[in-house]
Amino acid sequence: MSRETYTAHSIINGQPYCGTGTLEVLCPADNSVVALVTEADTQATELAIQSAEKCFNVLKSSTAKSRADILYRWYQLIMDNQTHLAELVTLEQGKPIKEALAEVVYAAGYVKWFAQEAERAYGAVIPAHTLNHQLTTVQQGVGVVVGITPWNFPLAMITRKVAPAYAAGCSFILKPSELTPLSAIELAKLALEAGFEDGALQVLLTSKPHALVAQLNSHRAVRKLTFTGSTSVGKLLLEQTAKSAMRTSLELGGNAPFVVFDSADLEEAIEGLMIAKFRNAGQTCIAANRIFLHSKIKSQFISMLKERVSNLTIGSTQDADIGPLITICAKQKALGLVAGALNQGAKLVYQGEELEGNFMSPVILEGIKPDMTIFGSEIFAPVVSVIEFETEAQVIDMANSVEVGLAAYIYATDIAQIHRVSMGLDFGMIGINEGAISNPAAPFGGMKQSGLGREGGAQGLSEYLEVKYLCQRTIVN
Ligand SMILES: NC(=O)c1ccc[n+]([C@@H]2O[C@H](COP(=O)([O-])OP(=O)(O)OC[C@H]3O[C@@H](n4cnc5c(N)ncnc54)[C@H](O)[C@@H]3O)[C@@H](O)[C@H]2O)c1
Ligand SMILES: N[C@@H](CC=O)C(=O)O
Numbered sequence: 001m002s003r004e005t006y007t008a009h010s011i012i013n014g015q016p017y018c019g020t021g022t023l024e025v026l027c028p029a030d031n032s033v034v035a036l037v038t039e040a041d042t043q044a045t046e047l048a049i050q051s052a053e054k055c056f057n058v059l060k061s062s063t064a065k066s067r068a069d070i071l072y073r074w075y076q077l078i079m080d081n082q083t084h085l086a087e088l089v090t091l092e093q094g095k096p097i098k099e100a101l102a103e104v105v106y107a108a109g110y111v112k113w114f115a116q117e118a119e120r121a122y123g124a125v126i127p128a129h130t131l132n133h134q135l136t137t138v139q140q141g142v143g144v145v146v147g148i149t150p151w152n153f154p155l156a157m158i159t160r161k162v163a164p165a166y167a168a169g170c171s172f173i174l175k176p177s178e179l180t181p182l183s184a185i186e187l188a189k190l191a192l193e194a195g196f197e198d199g200a201l202q203v204l205l206t207s208k209p210h211a212l213v214a215q216l217n218s219h220r221a222v223r224k225l226t227f228t229g230s231t232s233v234g235k236l237l238l239e240q241t242a243k244s245a246m247r248t249s250l251e252l253g254g255n256a257p258f259v260v261f262d263s264a265d266l267e268e269a270i271e272g273l274m275i276a277k278f279r280n281a282g283q284t285c286i287a288a289n290r291i292f293l294h295s296k297i298k299s300q301f302i303s304m305l306k307e308r309v310s311n312l313t314i315g316s317t318q319d320a321d322i323g324p325l326i327t328i329c330a331k332q333k334a335l336g337l338v339a340g341a342l343n344q345g346a347k348l349v350y351q352g353e354e355l356e357g358n359f360m361s362p363v364i365l366e367g368i369k370p371d372m373t374i375f376g377s378e379i380f381a382p383v384v385s386v387i388e389f390e391t392e393a394q395v396i397d398m399a400n401s402v403e404v405g406l407a408a409y410i411y412a413t414d415i416a417q418i419h420r421v422s423m424g425l426d427f428g429m430i431g432i433n434e435g436a437i438s439n440p441a442a443p444f445g446g447m448k449q450s451g452l453g454r455e456g457g458a459q460g461l462s463e464y465l466e467v468k469y470l471c472q473r474t475i476v477n
Pocket of ligand 1: 148149150151157175176209210211213229230233234237251252253284285445451
């Protein structure tokens with residue numbers, strides 16, 4: 001791909017909107033400027049809301065079948081453009097091209113899934129309490145939706161929201177991360193090409209999300225907020241939406257335990273950990289963050305892991321396993337967590353060579369204890385932090401002792417133990433002898449401060465639907 005500097009503008013009512021100011025988008029691989037983006041102002045935001053409101057009324061009288069057909073065309077266009085989309089993701093987000101291609105397919109998977117689910121937003125007939133009554137329910141789209149997405153999966157975190165919203169008949173205003181606007185704009189262009197009505201998907205770009213999102217959240221026409229990002233920003237937005245009691249879905253941060261029992265198949269557990277820890281250089285919300293190893297297998301597991309980790313290639317070449325972190329600040333934060341853990345008594349088991357720019361070599365730490373800062377932090381980098389345990393009760397307690405509860409992983413072959421531990425863990429998703437759990441057909445989401453609601457699966461559509469109860473008395477002449 002040539003390294004020309006792209007330009008990008010917000011999309012309002014189906015058209016590019018050349019806003020004011022200029023935001024620079026940097027390539028994480030070398031921190032060069034890859035795009036200049038104009039920013040949406042308050043007027044643009046107001047126009048987008050008006051257009052979304054108008055479009056919602058159009059969508060209200062469209063059929064689920066027609067929306068399903070349009071979603072299916074969007075799915076096909078994403079798949080037809082997968083190389084281009086993947087290159088954009090690698091350029092602005094940094095993940096290796098093979099992972100970017102996998103993200104395109106994953107993102108498209110949500111569109112296909114919700115093209116199918118669109119026609120299954122069933123209502124119900126309720127047995128009536130008296131004669132001459134018919135009690136039914138219907139489901140209708142909630143209205144104008146605002147979606148805010150992060151940079152780590154710049155395509156999939158968008159399709160996981162926009163596809164169910166459109167399937168439900170909602171119009172959508174998207175504010176993607178300022179770090180990855182190009183993928184968002186490209187996806188929206190493909191949606192319009194597929195047949196999305198002009199106000200059905202609009203994209204507002206800004207480097208000042210606080211002001212723009214506050215404007216959206218305080219508007220009477222906006223009926224739902226769906227947010228994916230950090231727990232701290234999610235909580236702040238929940239305060240805003242509380243003011244109008246707006247429907248709010250939050251997909252927030254994680255701190256996943258990865259528990260390896262002494263009955264585990266260690267080869268399988270290593271394979272699972274390589275995916276759950278190192279995908280996207282450790283920058284995933286469901287990344288294995290705390291590695292709990294039973295004392296009987298700890299030494300063997302760590303030596304097998306060292307062997308695998310020392311063979312990983314870090315860089316921006318086609319075959320690299322680990323790309324750069326998103327920003328230099330993200331790398332400094334991760335190195336700070338490692339230094340802090342060492343100061344607090346952790347032991348350094350492995351650290352690859354020091355690398356330039358945003359690239360970071362993997363690190364393995366052992367001797368991590370629950371009172372260390374790293375234990376309670378979402379590391380978001382290729383750092384393995386190992387905690388030793390003795391008993392099932394002890395590991396469940398330690399795993400549950402954090403404030404978030406998104407994903408957890410268990411490796412064991414004792415079926416009764418797998419059942420007990422799965423039931424005991426306070427996490428919304430559990431990988432059992434499996435390190436790759438993401439799937440459009442499954443409900444994605446967390447407990448405790450990891451969020452509210454679920455995305456994907458059948459539940460993902462309900463998040464955008466209102467249930468309306470109709471109580472009809474039959475007039476008998
Ligand atoms: N649970 C999930 O499904 C899931 C998926 C992906 C990422 N995440 C989480 O996202 C985080 C990483 O993403 P990030 O760094 O982009 O998160 P972030 O919270 O910094 O930003 C997310 C989005 O919120 C916007 N934003 C930031 N401050 C805002 C404010 N004051 N008001 C309104 N909007 C604001 C950003 O512009 C961005 O679009 C991690 O914590 C990760 O675990 C969760
Ligand atoms: N890793 C998640 C997204 C959060 O980062 C996914 O697989 O959907």
